[in-house]
Amino acid sequence: MYIIIIGGGKVGYYLTEHLLKAGNEVVVIEKNPKKVQIIINELGGVAIQGDGSDAGPMLEAGMNRADIVVAATGDDEDNLIICQMAKKKFNVKRTIARINNPKNEHIFSVLGIDSTVSYVDALVAQIEREIPAHSLIHLLTLRDVGAAFIEKQVPEDSPVIGIPMNELSIPQQFLIALVIREGQAIIPKGTTKLLGGDEVVAVTTLEQEDLLERLFRGELIRRQ
Structure with a gap:
């Protein structure tokens, strides 16, 4: 089966690796040249540099003969455009x-x-598998009461890096549910410290979706 993946980040990389091992023909389109080189070095010559929402790279990848196209970028609007082009322009x-x-x-x-x-649903499912059943709150149901699921990367220069969770002034209506570090899921504890490049998944109310950005700016560090 011929599969084209748009987006060579963590999701695209591991998906490509898995599909190649399963014997599929796979090509990745990724605009970041560093990510393209990593894929080529580690998985072989299966990556093309370019904007996956443009027709040029799609033609170069041979999208007109693709069985499946996977839009795996971090931008929902781009993923929608990619899928619509794949269906309408390349059939x-x-x-x-x-x-x-x-x-x-x-x-x-x-x-x-x-x-x-x-992506969030998959992460929440992982959280629910990790937390003991007696203390489990089914996070997916929180959307019905106005909850928001947010995923952001910790900037390399964030003031929050290296500070234990229990030294942060995190409001009760804000939960850091999962930290992904180098492809590994971490259920954070009070002693957990964030590092630059960590992917953080938080659950909060719709009205306070900016709390994660405020945390990364150092605004929620408890002052001594």
Whole structure:
């Protein structure tokens, strides 16, 4: 099966690795030259540098013969455009889109995208497997009462780096649910320290979606 993946970040990389091991023909389109080189060095010559939402790289990758196109970038709008182009311009039979904001899932469905994968849903499912059942709150149900799931990367120069969680002034309505570091999931504890480049998944109310950015700016560090 010939599969084209748009987006060579962590999600795209590990998906490519898995599909290649399963015996599929895979090509990745990624605009960042450093990520392209990493993929080529570690997985072979399966990466093309370019904007995956442009027709040029799509033609170079041979999208007109692709069985499946996977839009795995970190931008929902780009993923929607990629899937629509794949279906309408190149007649790809099956498109799969990564959704970074679960609230966009209905839009993708209405606009004819065959399948969607919510990155947040997958992470929450992992959290639910890790937390003992007696203390488990099913986070997916929180959307019905106005919860927001946010995923952001810790900047390399963030003041919060190296500070234990229990030394942060985190409001009760804000939960750091998961930290992804070098491809490994970490369920944070009070002694957990964030590092530059960590992917942080937080759950909060819709009204306080900016709390994660404030945390990374150092505004929630407890002052002595």
